[in-house]
Amino acid sequence: MKVSQxxxxxxxxxxxxxxxxxxxxxxxxxVRALSIADTIDYGLLRMIVNDPVSAKASLTAAxxxxxxxxxxxxxxxxxxxxxxxxxxxxxxxxxxxxxxxAFVGKSGENAIxxxxxxxxxxAIPILQEKGVRILTGDExxxx
Amino acid sequence: MYYWxxxxxxxxxxxxxxxxxxxxxxxxxxxxxxxxAYRRKFEEIGLTPDDIxxxxxxxxxxxTLKSDFRDNYPFGMFAVPMDQxxxxxxxxxxxxxSTVVGYTRxxxxxxxxxxxxxxxxxxxxxGDIVHNAYGYGLFTGGLGAHxxxxxxxxxxxxxxxxxxxxxxxxxxxxxxxxxxxxxxxALLLGESAAEAGIDMRKTSLRVAFLGAEPWTENMxxxxxxxxxxxxxxxxxxxxxxxxxxxxxxxxxxxLHINNDHFIAEIIDPETGAVLPPxxxxxxxxxxxxxxxxxxxxxxxxxxxxxxxxxxPCGRSFVRxxxxxxxxxxxxxxxxxxxxxxxxxxxxxxxxxTEPHYLIVVDREHGKLDEMEVWVEVSPDLVSDEVRALESLxxxxxxxxxxxxxxxxxxxxxxxxxxxxxxxxxxxxIDRRDLD
Numbered sequence: 145m146k147v148s149q150x151x152x153x154x155x156x157x158x159x160x161x162x163x164x165x166x167x168x169x170x171x172x173x174x175v176r177a178l179s180i181a182d183t184i185d186y187g188l189l190r191m192i193v194n195d196p197v198s199a200k201a202s203l204t205a206a207x208x209x210x211x212x213x214x215x216x217x218x219x220x221x222x223x224x225x226x227x228x229x230x231x232x233x234x235x236x237x238x239x240x241x242x243x244x245x246a247f248v249g250k251s252g253e254n255a256i257x258x259x260x261x262x263x264x265x266x267a268i269p270i271l272q273e274k275g276v277r278i279l280t281g282d283e284x285x286x287x
Numbered sequence: 288m289y290y291w292x293x294x295x296x297x298x299x300x301x302x303x304x305x306x307x308x309x310x311x312x313x314x315x316x317x318x319x320x321x322x323x324a325y326r327r328k329f330e331e332i333g334l335t336p337d338d339i340x341x342x343x344x345x346x347x348x349x350x351t352l353k354s355d356f357r358d359n360y361p362f363g364m365f366a367v368p369m370d371q372x373x374x375x376x377x378x379x380x381x382x383x384x385s386t387v388v389g390y391t392r393x394x395x396x397x398x399x400x401x402x403x404x405x406x407x408x409x410x411x412x413x414g415d416i417v418h419n420a421y422g423y424g425l426f427t428g429g430l431g432a433h434x435x436x437x438x439x440x441x442x443x444x445x446x447x448x449x450x451x452x453x454x455x456x457x458x459x460x461x462x463x464x465x466x467x468x469x470x471x472x473a474l475l476l477g478e479s480a481a482e483a484g485i486d487m488r489k490t491s492l493r494v495a496f497l498g499a500e501p502w503t504e505n506m507x508x509x510x511x512x513x514x515x516x517x518x519x520x521x522x523x524x525x526x527x528x529x530x531x532x533x534x535x536x537x538x539x540x541x542l543h544i545n546n547d548h549f550i551a552e553i554i555d556p557e558t559g560a561v562l563p564p565x566x567x568x569x570x571x572x573x574x575x576x577x578x579x580x581x582x583x584x585x586x587x588x589x590x591x592x593x594x595x596x597x598x599p600c601g602r603s604f605v606r607x608x609x610x611x612x613x614x615x616x617x618x619x620x621x622x623x624x625x626x627x628x629x630x631x632x633x634x635x636x637x638x639x640t641e642p643h644y645l646i647v648v649d650r651e652h653g654k655l656d657e658m659e660v661w662v663e664v665s666p667d668l669v670s671d672e673v674r675a676l677e678s679l680x681x682x683x684x685x686x687x688x689x690x691x692x693x694x695x696x697x698x699x700x701x702x703x704x705x706x707x708x709x710x711x712x713x714x715x716i717d718r719r720d721l722d
Contacts, residue, residue, distance in 0.1 A: 151671035181673045209664045213671040
């Protein structure tokens, strides 16, 4: 159910993001979704890629610090209130969302949103009970 | 020219030498009899107090190091029982443990006298109002200057450090005539006064006694201009006594060492050999009158040279040039001694591994010294959450603050961005212009 996300620590210096994307390109890694959290001195680049293990290895070899985190890729109905419905389920169960960002591409008529959830193992059955579809890594990468 | 005790300060050099010899013999006996650490050092090389008959025998005595204070922490270097110790002070050591010093009632009297000479050399009298902005506490600066000013009979404002606006207001309202603080704080006061539109030429401030950190002739000119004062350099370290070890006269050309209480030598830091006057090397002090903490050939790690030419002021005390640097990696930030090893120990405690870090020290114009610690983010430390990284920065900054007592900015950087040379990382970038 869970999907591996890469987090790369990047100092706020020109060219560093380009270094990351070039390294991924040279290793034929496809970026499927990304978001950047930034502070004054540095940023955290979070990515879903088609091959997280080799992406981590190639970025580490290029001198970056990389963390792998488990996140959920959740199908969200592509209509007003779609996202609200899912967030309501989590809120009602007292489960906190650390952060989230949208996936590039769709699953049928539905959008895909990446959720980083505090109590992920508790969240999975609660969401599934309510009929929310959580994509596996394989499903995600075959889209 | 001004003097507190002209007869002593201008004593005949032959008489001074004789006095030093007598006092050295006595100090060696006192240290040997009462401090096991000194006795062991003597025994190791087969030296006895009887071998020290005068000042010519000084080079026979083994050196004392800062590590001796750590090895005998906290009171092991004291030569009197604690019921005779009336005060302790402390400064940072190279690792977690501080360097602890003690004073008998007699030592406090000596220290007060030496600080009276220091302040007196700049014309301080009982009619003065002394604005003492050195920190009060374990640091010797605050109480050292305080007791000296009281000894003279001046009115002391024990304002201590911080709250610059209030300092300026008190200085104006109370009519402070004498300022005691670090040179960088004097600059800050001057800049702040200018910003606040205070014309220092119209205030009563006349002279400033600045020490506890390295400074330059350029800074002296700037401070004298900004504050409309004579700025005099003063020197001391807690192991020797605190401020009052040496002081400038109005000639402003080197600091007179209180030679009736301390003998200074300059040595080659590599070989330990004594160098002649004029040679640059490491400054070594031997105390001649201290009771609680006799000090034999203490290596200060401060680099300078001695000048034994007569001074136009008439003082017979040998002068030392202002401190030119260090023979170890100690930094002085806002009067606080900081060793890279201290920062390393904090990072090891937090990270659990050998950290890669860089200390960047800067002194922006008219501001106090700033210290940044750059820490490489290892794979164990990195997170997908910004707040985890921010809390890591805060934790490191907090630990450093509680150990060092000064605010440190912590900055996380990418791995391998801190230059490594010959397998050993360069730990310090000092951007302060101190040459």
